[in-house]
Amino acid sequence: MTVTALQSLPLPPGSRGFPILGETGDWARDPLKFAHDRSARYGHIWRTHLMGRPTIVMLGPEANRFILGTHMHLFSSRLGWSKTITSLIGDGLSLLDGATHRRHRAMIMPALHGAALGQYFDEMYAQVRAHAARWLAAGELTMFRAFKHLSFDIATRLMLGPQSQPEAAECFRLFHTFTRGLFAPPAWKLPWLPYGKAWEAGQRLRPMLRRIVGEHRRTALPGTILSMLIAAHDEDGQGFSDDELIDELLVLLWAGHDTITSLLTWVVYELARDPAIAGPVLAEQHALGDTLTPADVRRMPVLDRVLREAERLHPPAPGGFRAVIEEFEYSGYRIPVGWNVMYSSVFTHTMPDLWNEPGRFNPERFAAPQNEGRQPFCLVGFGGGPRVCVGLAFAQMQMRIVMAHLLRTLRFELLPNQRFDPVAVPTRMPRDGLRVRVRPA
Numbered sequence: 001m002t003v004t005a006l007q008s009l010p011l012p013p014g015s016r017g018f019p020i021l022g023e024t025g026d027w028a029r030d031p032l033k034f035a036h037d038r039s040a041r042y043g044h045i046w047r048t049h050l051m052g053r054p055t056i057v058m059l060g061p062e063a064n065r066f067i068l069g070t071h072m073h074l075f076s077s078r079l080g081w082s083k084t085i086t087s088l089i090g091d092g093l094s095l096l097d098g099a100t101h102r103r104h105r106a107m108i109m110p111a112l113h114g115a116a117l118g119q120y121f122d123e124m125y126a127q128v129r130a131h132a133a134r135w136l137a138a139g140e141l142t143m144f145r146a147f148k149h150l151s152f153d154i155a156t157r158l159m160l161g162p163q164s165q166p167e168a169a170e171c172f173r174l175f176h177t178f179t180r181g182l183f184a185p186p187a188w189k190l191p192w193l194p195y196g197k198a199w200e201a202g203q204r205l206r207p208m209l210r211r212i213v214g215e216h217r218r219t220a221l222p223g224t225i226l227s228m229l230i231a232a233h234d235e236d237g238q239g240f241s242d243d244e245l246i247d248e249l250l251v252l253l254w255a256g257h258d259t260i261t262s263l264l265t266w267v268v269y270e271l272a273r274d275p276a277i278a279g280p281v282l283a284e285q286h287a288l289g290d291t292l293t294p295a296d297v298r299r300m301p302v303l304d305r306v307l308r309e310a311e312r313l314h315p316p317a318p319g320g321f322r323a324v325i326e327e328f329e330y331s332g333y334r335i336p337v338g339w340n341v342m343y344s345s346v347f348t349h350t351m352p353d354l355w356n357e358p359g360r361f362n363p364e365r366f367a368a369p370q371n372e373g374r375q376p377f378c379l380v381g382f383g384g385g386p387r388v389c390v391g392l393a394f395a396q397m398q399m400r401i402v403m404a405h406l407l408r409t410l411r412f413e414l415l416p417n418q419r420f421d422p423v424a425v426p427t428r429m430p431r432d433g434l435r436v437r438v439r440p441a
């Protein structure tokens, strides 16, 4: 299409919402309702204003394929993120574009796939055994918080190696403050704002990570993800610099534990409230034998369907943003440079033409004869295309090990007087964090 023809096309329909805030409040409160309400009014493409940016929302698997796959060259990931995130994380993988992104991704991939994964089994299993024993002793707990500690311990152990108890506790505290500022505009370094606190925490985390990187380089400490990243090099034989490693570690630690925490919390919720779902998952674990082995992890189709159904109905990220760097036409509308586009996982995951009874948690929809979810880009809880979650295989393995051990050893009972409606941003969780009573199996 010529530039003049493109210029003559209209913008998608929609509303800007309130000054400055736009429609951010509606979206953050309930991203699914936000998308449903507007799609009923405007169809599958419309404009809005989110987090200080004019934004065009494109809905459905075809839009997901366009943004994440076939037309990804029209977009920048980095420019699509808010200033709070880019200024705190720097140049980690999810904030890179083009050749630099491809270089970093190729160097990170081997540490999170294939043979490397096998090395992580023992640590993941040891950590879940230790945490589960403490949960049982405590008797009652809030699952979101408990999974956050577990996932963070697994991530830091595997990425950075063992730390002293005080250092590990300090690292957890700083990281918690750091991640709370990622989605909390404005990006002003004032000590009482979440962003200001996150900035301060980042100023302390970076030297800690720099020291750990230095120790790894000096001692050639084997077996950690960091040691693999240090050994990685590109086609020209160049490795990561210390600054690049620090940014990558911040991204991997953040992306690598909050999302898993969220998804596992919803899995426990769904299993605890419905014995008809829990029954077959338990039976599968009992059939596998007493001690969990690495081979078992690949033989859990029932649990796997539960995890996929949790990804569908409770995706930790409601969708994703990209900034438009080249004007284009979509569905007869003009999508201008400088605007953001958003794809919506929550919406795609509940489209009635893709999913039967989309509001119902039904893992068996993925099995024969229904075989739902086979259409490309209809299940995008981990993104899709060349930028699909780089930690997907790592996350799947960890979630299977954690759930397999918990199913074999513990029972979770939902405590009364709590709210389960989801808080969506920054990471989806039940409003009260899922309070449970823990008993031995």
Ligand code: HEM
Binding pocket: 077, 093, 094, 095, 105, 112, 251, 252, 255, 256, 257, 259, 260, 263, 315, 316, 317, 319, 320, 321, 380, 381, 382, 383, 384, 386, 387, 388, 389, 390, 391, 392, 394, 395
């Ligand atoms: C349940 C667990 C997880 C979920 C649901 C999840 C979800 C996602 C999604 C949706 C994206 C794509 C965002 C976009 O393109 O719009 C993504 C990318 C990414 N994820 Fe994950 N993730 C999970 C676990 C992990 C783990 C364990 C790690 C690291 C160990 C990780 C590291 C990353 C990184 C670095 C990216 C950026 C990839 C790139 O841009 O090339 N994630 N993840």
